[in-house]
Amino acid sequence: MNDERFAPAQARRRRAGAAFRVACLVSVGFSIVVLAVLLVDIALDGVKWLSLDFLTRYPSRIPARAGIRSAILGSLWMMGLTAAASFPVGVGAAIYLEEYAPRNWLTRILQTNIANLAGVPSIVYGILGLTIFVRFLALGRSVLAGALTLALLILPVIIISAQEAIRAVPPSLREASYGVGATKWQTIRHHVLPVALPGILTGTILSLSRAIGETAPLIMIGALTFIAFPPTSPMDPFTVLPIQIFNWTAKPQADFHDLAAAAILVLLVVLLTMNAAAIFLRNRYQKRI
Amino acid sequence: MSGAGDPALGHRLGRRWGERVIAGVLFLCGLVSILTTVGIVVVLVTESAAFFRRIPIGEFLTGTRWTPLFAEQHFGILPLLNGTLLIAVGAMVIALPVGLTSAIYLSEYASPRVRKVVKPLLEILAGIPTVVYGYFALTFVTPLLRAVFPGTGIFNAASGAIVVGIMIVPMVASLSEDALNAVPQSLREAAYGLGGTKFEVSTRVVVPAALSGIVASFILAISRAIGETMAVTLAAGATPRMTLNFLESIQTMTAYIVQISLGETPHGTLEYQTIFAVGLVLFVLTLGMNILSQRITRRFREAYE
Numbered sequence: 001m002n003d004e005r006f007a008p009a010q011a012r013r014r015r016a017g018a019a020f021r022v023a024c025l026v027s028v029g030f031s032i033v034v035l036a037v038l039l040v041d042i043a044l045d046g047v048k049w050l051s052l053d054f055l056t057r058y059p060s061r062i063p064a065r066a067g068i069r070s071a072i073l074g075s076l077w078m079m080g081l082t083a084a085a086s087f088p089v090g091v092g093a094a095i096y097l098e099e100y101a102p103r104n105w106l107t108r109i110l111q112t113n114i115a116n117l118a119g120v121p122s123i124v125y126g127i128l129g130l131t132i133f134v135r136f137l138a139l140g141r142s143v144l145a146g147a148l149t150l151a152l153l154i155l156p157v158i159i160i161s162a163q164e165a166i167r168a169v170p171p172s173l174r175e176a177s178y179g180v181g182a183t184k185w186q187t188i189r190h191h192v193l194p195v196a197l198p199g200i201l202t203g204t205i206l207s208l209s210r211a212i213g214e215t216a217p218l219i220m221i222g223a224l225t226f227i228a229f230p231p232t233s234p235m236d237p238f239t240v241l242p243i244q245i246f247n248w249t250a251k252p253q254a255d256f257h258d259l260a261a262a263a264i265l266v267l268l269v270v271l272l273t274m275n276a277a278a279i280f281l282r283n284r285y286q287k288r289i
Numbered sequence: 290m291s292g293a294g295d296p297a298l299g300h301r302l303g304r305r306w307g308e309r310v311i312a313g314v315l316f317l318c319g320l321v322s323i324l325t326t327v328g329i330v331v332v333l334v335t336e337s338a339a340f341f342r343r344i345p346i347g348e349f350l351t352g353t354r355w356t357p358l359f360a361e362q363h364f365g366i367l368p369l370l371n372g373t374l375l376i377a378v379g380a381m382v383i384a385l386p387v388g389l390t391s392a393i394y395l396s397e398y399a400s401p402r403v404r405k406v407v408k409p410l411l412e413i414l415a416g417i418p419t420v421v422y423g424y425f426a427l428t429f430v431t432p433l434l435r436a437v438f439p440g441t442g443i444f445n446a447a448s449g450a451i452v453v454g455i456m457i458v459p460m461v462a463s464l465s466e467d468a469l470n471a472v473p474q475s476l477r478e479a480a481y482g483l484g485g486t487k488f489e490v491s492t493r494v495v496v497p498a499a500l501s502g503i504v505a506s507f508i509l510a511i512s513r514a515i516g517e518t519m520a521v522t523l524a525a526g527a528t529p530r531m532t533l534n535f536l537e538s539i540q541t542m543t544a545y546i547v548q549i550s551l552g553e554t555p556h557g558t559l560e561y562q563t564i565f566a567v568g569l570v571l572f573v574l575t576l577g578m579n580i581l582s583q584r585i586t587r588r589f590r591e592a593y594e
Binding site: 020023024027030031032035041089090091095096097101109113117120121126130132156183185210213220246249261272279 | 550
C-alpha cells in the first residue's frame with residue numbers, strides 16, 4: 001500500500017483534492033457574500049428614507065416628500081386579485097391531473113404544456129395580457145387586467161406544487177373513504193384536500209411572492225408609474241411596489257435611487273414574511289405525515 | 290340493489306350528476322393552461338404576421354441595424370440578438386462554474402448542517418425580484434466596473450450580465466444538485482473501493498453519471514438569462530448594436546419590448562408591431578431551449594437499478 005513509487009502521485013492527488021475543496025467553498029461563499037453585499041448595500045442606501053411618512057405618503061416629484069402609499073395599496077390589491085384568480089383554477093387543474101385524468105395523449109399534452117409554460121419569460125405573459133385583457137376584453141390598464149396576467153404567469157407553478165402535495169397523500173386514505181361508500185368528489189373534498197392543503201398553500205404563497213415581485217409584465221400592460229391615488233375598484237389604474245422601484249431607479253438623481261432602495265427594503269420585508277409563512281406551513285406539514 | 294321508488298335512488302342519481310359536473314369543471318381548470326399557450330401563440334403569430342407583411346422576414350432576421358424609432362427605419366433583429374447573446378454568455382460564464390461547484394459541494398462535501406444553512410440562503414437569492422437586481426447592478430456593480438475599467442459606459446452589458454449570472458446561480462446549483470443526488474451511492478462506493486479520492490470520485494464518476502441533468506440545468510439557465518428583463522433594462526442600456534464589447538451600452542430583445550411599452554408608440558403602427566415580432570423570436574428561442582432541456586433529461590438519463 002505504502003509503496004514509495006506511488007507517494008508523489010498520491011501527494012499530488014491529495015493536493016488536487018484539497019484545492020478543489022477550496023474552490024467549492026469559494027463558490028458557495030461567493031453566492032452568500034453577494035447576498036450579504038446586496039442586502040447591506042440596499043439597507044445603507046435606503047434606511048435613512050424609511051419612516052412612517054414614507055409608507056403613508058403618495059409619490060412626489062420632490063424626493064423629500066415622496067412615499068409609497070399608492071404602491072403598497074396597489075400591491076395588496078394585486079396580490080388579492082391574483083390569488084383569487086389563480087388559486088381555485090390552479091388547484092382545480094391539479095386535482096383533475098392527479099385524480100381524474102386518464103392516462104392518454106391529452107393528459108400528456110396538458111402536463112408537458114404546463115411544464116413548458118413555467119419556462120416562458122414573464123415579459124411574454126405581459127404581451128399576452130396587453131393584447132387579451134387590456135385590449136380584446138377591454139379591461140383597460142386596470143388592476144384586474146394586471147392581476148389576470150400575473151395569475152396566468154404563476155398558474156403553472158401553483159399547479160405543479162399542488163400536484164406534488166396531492167400526490168403525497170397516501171392512497172390508503174382514498175381507499176378507506178371509497179370503502180365506506182363515498183363518491184370520488186366526497187373522497188377528494190373530505191379526505192384528500194384537507195391533508196394536501198398545507199402543501200398546496202405553501203406552493204401558492206411561494207408563487208404569490210413571485211407575483212408580488214414581478215415588474216416586466218405589469219409594465220407591458222401599461223401600469224402607470226405616477227399614481228397619486230390608491231385603487232378603489234378592480235377597474236382602477238394602479239401602480240405596485242416593483243414598478244415604483246423601477247421608476248425611481250431609472251431616474252438619474254441619487255436621491256431617487258435612495259428612495260428606490262427604501263422601497264426595496266419594504267418589498268423585501270413583505271417577501272421574507274411570505275416566505276417565512278410558507279416555511280412555517282411546510283414544517284408543520286412535514287411533522288404531520 | 291334497490292327497487293324503483295326508493296328515495297335513496299334519486300339521491301344517488303343526483304350525486305352522480307354532481308360528480309360529473311365537478312369532473313367537468315376541474316377539466317376546464319386544466320384547460321386554462323392549454324388556452325394560455327394557444328393565446329400566446331395566436332397573439333404573437335397574428336400580430337407578427339401583420340408586421341411581416343410590411344417588412345420581409347429575411348430582412349428582419351438578417352439585418353444588422355435596428356432603428357424602428359428613428360426617421361430612417363431599419364428592422365434587422367441581429368443587434369438585439371447580439372445584445373441578448375452577450376448577456377446570456379456573460380451570465381453563463383459566472384453561473385456555470387459557480388452553480389456547478391456549489392452543487393458538487395452541497396451534494397458531495399457539505400455536512401447536513403451546512404446544507405441546512407446554505408440551501409435556504411440560495412433560495413433567498415433566487416427569490417429576490419429581478420428589479421432589485423437591476424437596482425444593484427446600476428448602483429453597485431456599474432460604479433465598481435467603472436472604477437476598474439475607466440472606459441466603461443454608465444450602461445454596459447457587463448453589469449447586466451454579472452447580475453443575471455448571480456441571479457441564475459441558485460437555479461443551476463439546485464437543479465444540478467438534484468441530478469447529483471440521484472446518482473446511486475453504490476457508484477460512489479465502487480469508486481472509493483478502487484482508491485479514488487473524494488475529488489476524483491466526485492468529478493470523474495458522480496458528475497459524468499449526472500451529466501444529462503447538469504446539461505439540462507445549464508440549458509434552462511441560458512433560457513432564463515435570455516428571457517430576463519428588468520435587470521438588463523436598467524443596467525445594460527437601450528442602444529441596439531453589433532458588438533462584442535461588454536463595456537458598451539447594448540440592448541436586449543426584452544429591454545426593447547419594455548422600451549416600446551413605456552413609450553408613447555400608438556397601437557397598430559409598424560413600430561408597435563415590432564414588439565410582437567421580437568416577442569415571437571424570444572418565445573421561440575426560450576421554448577426551444579426548454580424543450581431541448583426536457584428531451585436531454587429524458588433521453589440521456591443514465592438508468593440505474
